[in-house]
Amino acid sequence: MLVLLSRQAILSFYAILVAVIVLLHQALPLWYSAILLLLLLYRWPLQQSKASVNKLKRINIIAALILLLLLISIRQSGVFHFMLQILLLSAASRLVLIRQRHDSHQLLWVLYFLLACCFIFYQSILISLVILALLLFTLNCHYQLYASKQYRLQLQQLVKAILLTVPIWISLFLLFPRLEPLWRIPTAEAAITGLADSLDPGSIENLVQSDKLAFRAIFSDSLPPRQQLYWRAKVYEDFDGRSWTVNQRFDRRQAVNRQPDSNNSEQAVSYQIIAEVSNQRSLFALGVPVQYANTVRPAAAYLVEARRPVSQRLSYQLVSELQAVPEDVAMEQRLNIRTVNANPETRVLASQLAANSSSTAELIEQISALFRQQPFYYSLNPPRLGENSIDAFLFDSRTGFCSHYASATAVLLREAGVPARVVGGYQGGVWHEEQQYLEVRQREAHAWVEYFDNGGWQRFDPTAVIAPERVLAGLDAVLSAEEQDQLQANWRRFSAFNYLNQQLLHLDYYWSVWVLGFDDSQQHNLWQQLKAASKWLALLGTGLLLALVMWWLLRLQRQPAKFAAPVVLVQRYFGKVLNNKPVGQHLSQFINQLKIHNPAHCSLLDTVDMLYQRALFADEQQALLQLENYLKQHAKTLTTLNWPD
Amino acid sequence: MLAQLHQVEQSLNQVILGKQQQIRLALCCLLAEGHLLLEDLPGLGKTTLAHALANSLGLSYRRVQFTSDLLPADLTGISIYDARSQQFHFQAGPVFSQVLLADEINRASPKTQSALLEAMEERQVSTDGETRPLPSPFFVIATQNPLFHAGTSALPESQLDRFLMRLSLGFPARAAEHQLLVDDSKGSRLQFLTQQLDSDTLKHLQQQVSSVKVTDAVIDYLLSLVDASRNRNDMLPLSPRASKALLRASKAHALLAGRDFTSADDVQKVFPSVAEHRLDPRSSAASHSLSQILLEQTVCPL
Numbered sequence: 001m002l003v004l005l006s007r008q009a010i011l012s013f014y015a016i017l018v019a020v021i022v023l024l025h026q027a028l029p030l031w032y033s034a035i036l037l038l039l040l041l042y043r044w045p046l047q048q049s050k051a052s053v054n055k056l057k058r059i060n061i062i063a064a065l066i067l068l069l070l071l072i073s074i075r076q077s078g079v080f081h082f083m084l085q086i087l088l089l090s091a092a093s094r095l096v097l098i099r100q101r102h103d104s105h106q107l108l109w110v111l112y113f114l115l116a117c118c119f120i121f122y123q124s125i126l127i128s129l130v131i132l133a134l135l136l137f138t139l140n141c142h143y144q145l146y147a148s149k150q151y152r153l154q155l156q157q158l159v160k161a162i163l164l165t166v167p168i169w170i171s172l173f174l175l176f177p178r179l180e181p182l183w184r185i186p187t188a189e190a191a192i193t194g195l196a197d198s199l200d201p202g203s204i205e206n207l208v209q210s211d212k213l214a215f216r217a218i219f220s221d222s223l224p225p226r227q228q229l230y231w232r233a234k235v236y237e238d239f240d241g242r243s244w245t246v247n248q249r250f251d252r253r254q255a256v257n258r259q260p261d262s263n264n265s266e267q268a269v270s271y272q273i274i275a276e277v278s279n280q281r282s283l284f285a286l287g288v289p290v291q292y293a294n295t296v297r298p299a300a301a302y303l304v305e306a307r308r309p310v311s312q313r314l315s316y317q318l319v320s321e322l323q324a325v326p327e328d329v330a331m332e333q334r335l336n337i338r339t340v341n342a343n344p345e346t347r348v349l350a351s352q353l354a355a356n357s358s359s360t361a362e363l364i365e366q367i368s369a370l371f372r373q374q375p376f377y378y379s380l381n382p383p384r385l386g387e388n389s390i391d392a393f394l395f396d397s398r399t400g401f402c403s404h405y406a407s408a409t410a411v412l413l414r415e416a417g418v419p420a421r422v423v424g425g426y427q428g429g430v431w432h433e434e435q436q437y438l439e440v441r442q443r444e445a446h447a448w449v450e451y452f453d454n455g456g457w458q459r460f461d462p463t464a465v466i467a468p469e470r471v472l473a474g475l476d477a478v479l480s481a482e483e484q485d486q487l488q489a490n491w492r493r494f495s496a497f498n499y500l501n502q503q504l505l506h507l508d509y510y511w512s513v514w515v516l517g518f519d520d521s522q523q524h525n526l527w528q529q530l531k532a533a534s535k536w537l538a539l540l541g542t543g544l545l546l547a548l549v550m551w552w553l554l555r556l557q558r559q560p561a562k563f564a565a566p567v568v569l570v571q572r573y574f575g576k577v578l579n580n581k582p583v584g585q586h587l588s589q590f591i592n593q594l595k596i597h598n599p600a601h602c603s604l605l606d607t608v609d610m611l612y613q614r615a616l617f618a619d620e621q622q623a624l625l626q627l628e629n630y631l632k633q634h635a636k637t638l639t640t641l642n643w644p645d
Numbered sequence: 646m647l648a649q650l651h652q653v654e655q656s657l658n659q660v661i662l663g664k665q666q667q668i669r670l671a672l673c674c675l676l677a678e679g680h681l682l683l684e685d686l687p688g689l690g691k692t693t694l695a696h697a698l699a700n701s702l703g704l705s706y707r708r709v710q711f712t713s714d715l716l717p718a719d720l721t722g723i724s725i726y727d728a729r730s731q732q733f734h735f736q737a738g739p740v741f742s743q744v745l746l747a748d749e750i751n752r753a754s755p756k757t758q759s760a761l762l763e764a765m766e767e768r769q770v771s772t773d774g775e776t777r778p779l780p781s782p783f784f785v786i787a788t789q790n791p792l793f794h795a796g797t798s799a800l801p802e803s804q805l806d807r808f809l810m811r812l813s814l815g816f817p818a819r820a821a822e823h824q825l826l827v828d829d830s831k832g833s834r835l836q837f838l839t840q841q842l843d844s845d846t847l848k849h850l851q852q853q854v855s856s857v858k859v860t861d862a863v864i865d866y867l868l869s870l871v872d873a874s875r876n877r878n879d880m881l882p883l884s885p886r887a888s889k890a891l892l893r894a895s896k897a898h899a900l901l902a903g904r905d906f907t908s909a910d911d912v913q914k915v916f917p918s919v920a921e922h923r924l925d926p927r928s929s930a931a932s933h934s935l936s937q938i939l940l941e942q943t944v945c946p947l
Contacts, residue, residue, distance in 0.1 A: 003879065146878070148876035173714075520652055564945055583943070584940050584942060586913065586945045589910065616908075616947060618906035
């Protein structure tokens with residue numbers, strides 16, 4: 001049957017599709033979004049015209065042209081984004097032509113799929129709620145196409161549907177995050193976030209401007225002092241005169257699970273980390289991790305890495321000792337003393353410093369003194385450095401961010417003959433006292449130096465010399481007001497917004513802890529708590545049960561018998577054979593059919609029919625009694641009535 | 646009296662061959678004091694049936710052939726100036742009869758069609774500021790060609806709703822048509838009509854219809870059928886007028902079947918003819934698709 005779509009329905013489809021385009025903007029080049037929106041606008045002039053055949057042809061041609069453009073740009077966008085673009089194209093061109101209810105089916109299913117695809121790009125609670133709202137809106141539109149116009153009935157149906165599906169929703173919501181992902185999007189398509197595998201002067205400044213969450217940490221005991229909160233993520237050992245990169249040895253899997261040499265339990269810290277999506281393997285750990293959860297594994301240089309790139313939130317438990325990192329492989333020292341033929345002035349300075357100091361500790365002290373005494377500045381906007389970046393920094397600009405200082409210090413140490421490397425990671429974090437967790441964002445990204453002395457890699461953070469507040473109080477304490485404006489977190493100053501956002505983040509946190517990190521010990525804890533409250537629970541359960549029974553009884557009393565007496569009689573004596581009665585058929589008609597299949601019992605059935613009709617339709621008590629007696633007499637015969645399969 | 650009715654039914658069956666069911670429904674409609682709409686292709690005997698029905702009920706009837714230039718006054722009548730008495734005299738139109746045979750009603754313009762509205766529902770006519778009651782009983786038996794035929798304009802929903810039933814005769818069976826051709830030489834088929842009711846008997850039968858028993862269970866079933874149509878949006882909802890019509894028609898059907906109580910079967914038998922033209926005014930009379938859907942999908946607990 002031809003049912004035209006209401007204007008309202010079409011407008012809703014428009015709204016949903018535009019929202020999807022906005023949500024998926026990461027997968028779409030700007031020109032493509034613009035073309036899609038133009039295509040959607042195309043509908044309005046068409047609404048007046050009558051030539052529907054031409055339109056189809058025209059839209060097909062336009063869609064084909066757009067598809068051609070997409071094919072040309074497939075190299076830039078990649079296959080996955082290309083698929084999304086095609087789906088969006090099909091949805092948009094469908095929507096432009098849509099007229100009848102019948103046309104909207106494919107469109108709706110594509111919209112559902114596209115909305116689900118949005119989750120690939122967003123994981124935060126707020127956006128998830130937006131997507132969920134859109135999904136519900138789409139469902140409602142879909143429902144409205146077929147719904148009756150009675151609001152009461154609609155409400156009934158909706159409530160019933162929601163009640164039926166809520167258990168499934170909840171179980172999927174709680175179960176799915178604990179499962180391994182069923183498939184994986186090629187990592188090349190997914191943007192890598194966090195520290196990269198190479199560290200240029202300037203890369204950390206960019207990272208710090210992002211307000212994205214990197215990970216959260218929960219400590220089993222008290223929070224270690226802030227000066228100890230150096231979260232190691234990457235170790236950069238190769239220097240080319242300008243930027244630092246990660247050595248190839250980090251690509252190889254560490255075969256053995258190392259055990260700690262000395263059990264220094266006083267220094268041990270036990271903590272759980274919930275890492276956000278980064279699409280890389282590297283994870284975060286303090287000091288020397290000694291015990292690993294099985295979701296993670298050790299990497300070279302006592303780092304920790306995930307078994308596969310983190311494409312969904314990952315929770316892991318670690319025990320670390322806050323001490324110098326031991327030597328990992330024999331060649332590690334040699335690897336970290338390599339120098340390059342660049343930065344001549346730095347080499348001269350390094351040899352001077354080396355000549356003036358008798359031990360490595362003294363050398364470090366001298367470097368600290370250098371930074372302290374000469375006019376060095378800490379800034380989020382250091383000037384651009386030339387080819388010999390270390391020279392330019394140490395002798396010319398003297399203004400830099402943590403990566404500049406770390407890089408310069410490491411080069412100085414190497415030139416002076418001390419093995420040294422740059423470590424990238426995060427420093428500090430925001431401690432939430434009430435919720436008892438540490439929140440570490442990209443703005444806490446940091447770089448420092450490790451040098452080899454006393455049989456281990458000692459940490460030295462030159463930034464702590466220049467700007468000790470950075471380590472003790474966080475980034476905001478060091479930056480000027482202008483520089484703070486540069487950070488994404490600027491809007492946090494609006495308190496109401498900030499509060500709301502923070503509450504959402506806490507909610508997100510609890511979900512992560514309870515759903516992602518629900519392990520055996522927590523199960524045990526929960527069980528213990530339940531046991532403690534068992535009395536109350538039992539009371540509550542009994543109360544609920546009683547209320548339910550009461551409600552049921554009341555309902556039973558209030559409702560009149562659903563069927564009239566003759567119907568109940570017939571149902572009782574005819575039994576199973578009545579299951580073959582189509583819902584719309586009345587009993588006399590069914591009995592007529594039964595007669596065909598049971599010619600031997602024709603007269604019996606006729607009498608039943610006659611009495612039944614008189615009892616039910618003429619409301620004769622006499623007939624009802626007769627019917628009951630008659631059915632009772634022939635109860636056995638009635639059970640043998642057959643019905644062909 | 647019932648026997649008389651059955652004889653009428655039989656003689657009607659002599660006029661229109663092989664259409665027992667439709668004839669029973671048509672009688673049913675008239676017993677229930679409802680107007681009847683016959684829709685068919687030209688030449689299938691709908692005018693013959695209309696004549697035969699009017700004849701056999703023993704009522705005075707007038708026939709109007711509807712055309713596109715028919716005016717409302719042609720139906721209701723007109724006030725004419727009498728020069729002698731120097732007064733206007735109302736010249737009653739054909740609507741002032743017990744049965745109005747409106748032939749090819751959908752060839753008239755909507756204006757003329759709607760002139761019938763008041764007559765059909767209120768059984769009165771208002772012209773020149775004066776309201777004149779129509780004779781009792783008053784029936785409209787209308788025939789129409791299917792909508793796709795040239796020169797037809799659709800009856801408005803409001804008027805369709807006022808017809809208790811819409812029936813379609815359809816093509817006769819081969820044997821019936823054979824008989825028809827054999828009898829052709831003997832003259833008009835209306836001569837086979839041997840039985841007539843008189844208007845007293847008709848009045849009495851109509852009273853009997855209203856005293857046919859209906860239990861709550863049947864009314865509940867009827868209401869669930871009507872309700873089902875209101876909870877869907879692929880058909881028009883049935884109005885309370887429709888449910889009243891359905892009940893009256895069911896009762897009349899029970900009476901014709903010789904029973905003094907209404908069964909679920911009566912409701913199901915009359916439902917397509919009563920409901921289909923209200924569910925989808927654009928459908929053809931031969932199709933009962935929507936009402937069949939309702940009948941099949943609505944649970945009949947009886």
